[in-house]
Amino acid sequence: MTKVLVVDDSKAMRMIVIRTLRQAGWGSLQVTEAANGAEALEAIRREAPDLVLCDWNMPEMTGIELLSKLNTEGPKVRFGFVTSEGTDSMRERARQEGALFLIAKPFTAETFGTALTPVLGAAT
Amino acid sequence: MTQSIQHDAVIEVTNAVCESLLGDVPEARDQSTASPEGISAWVTIRGAWSGNIEVRLSSGLARRLTRELMCTEASSNDDADLRDVVGELANMIGGNLKALLPEPCALSLPSVATMRPAATPDLVQAFSLRGDAFEVRVSRERRI
Numbered sequence: 001m002t003k004v005l006v007v008d009d010s011k012a013m014r015m016i017v018i019r020t021l022r023q024a025g026w027g028s029l030q031v032t033e034a035a036n037g038a039e040a041l042e043a044i045r046r047e048a049p050d051l052v053l054c055d056w057n058m059p060e061m062t063g064i065e066l067l068s069k070l071n072t073e074g075p076k077v078r079f080g081f082v083t084s085e086g087t088d089s090m091r092e093r094a095r096q097e098g099a100l101f102l103i104a105k106p107f108t109a110e111t112f113g114t115a116l117t118p119v120l121g122a123a124t
Numbered sequence: 125m126t127q128s129i130q131h132d133a134v135i136e137v138t139n140a141v142c143e144s145l146l147g148d149v150p151e152a153r154d155q156s157t158a159s160p161e162g163i164s165a166w167v168t169i170r171g172a173w174s175g176n177i178e179v180r181l182s183s184g185l186a187r188r189l190t191r192e193l194m195c196t197e198a199s200s201n202d203d204a205d206l207r208d209v210v211g212e213l214a215n216m217i218g219g220n221l222k223a224l225l226p227e228p229c230a231l232s233l234p235s236v237a238t239m240r241p242a243a244t245p246d247l248v249q250a251f252s253l254r255g256d257a258f259e260v261r262v263s264r265e266r267r268i
Contacts, residue, residue, distance in 0.1 A: 010215070011205065016145065016193065057231055084215050085219040085222060085231055089228070105141075105219065106140050106143070106145065106220075
């Protein structure tokens with residue numbers, strides 16, 4: 001089963017992201033959650049997810065700090081941002097660090113479909 | 125790139141956030157509507173533009189949003205789920221408005237309180253959502 005880690009310091013946003021994954025057709029994913037980058041790092045090492053969907057601005061460790069740490073220390077994991085900020089400079093920094101996409105909040109199930117299909121394959 | 129945040133931008137961003145979260149677009153109202161008493165959530169922006177973006181809403185609306193988004197009943201304004209929901213509302217509206225400002229700017233994590241930030245707002249945009257009033261308030265910090 002495909003495993004996805006949803007990282008956001010807002011419990012409400014984690015619920016919305018998971019609900020949107022289901023609305024986009026990925027209802028059978030194994031989803032785990034983390035509330036910041038530090039928790040996510042532990043979860044990635046423990047769960048080896050197929051994809052990380054990560055907020056940018058979080059306490060403890062931000063999303064971009066997490067991605068940078070993964071790049072230097074591993075493990076390698078497919079990584080995309082879901083964030084309320086989508087400036088050109090942030091998109092460029094995310095791309096330079098190897099993020100596969102940056103989805104700006106607010107989003108729709110169609111937005112998720114467009115960004116995630118190349119990563120997870122077509123939803124059923 | 126604009127140096128300030130205008131009413132049209134606040135309305136456009138707030139409508140998009142509410143439609144995405146709630147499936148409903150609020151009605152923009154004039155400023156004569158009485159300010160809602162209840163709870164405030166805000167984010168602070170620091171950089172080429174510095175100030176606060178605040179969302180102020182009634183306790184009743186905050187509880188309704190919490191019920192709809194998290195399927196939980198909040199008993200008070202101190203409820204963790206309620207504070208999470210209104211904080212994320214401010215984060216999304218503030219984050220999208222920040223994208224309209226000159227770079228570089230940094231966005232804070234949201235703060236939530238019954239008391240409000242002391243600054244006098246430069247812009248107040250009132251909305252009505254299913255009969256409940258809420259406001260988005262923009263306060264620019266001026267450095268002498």
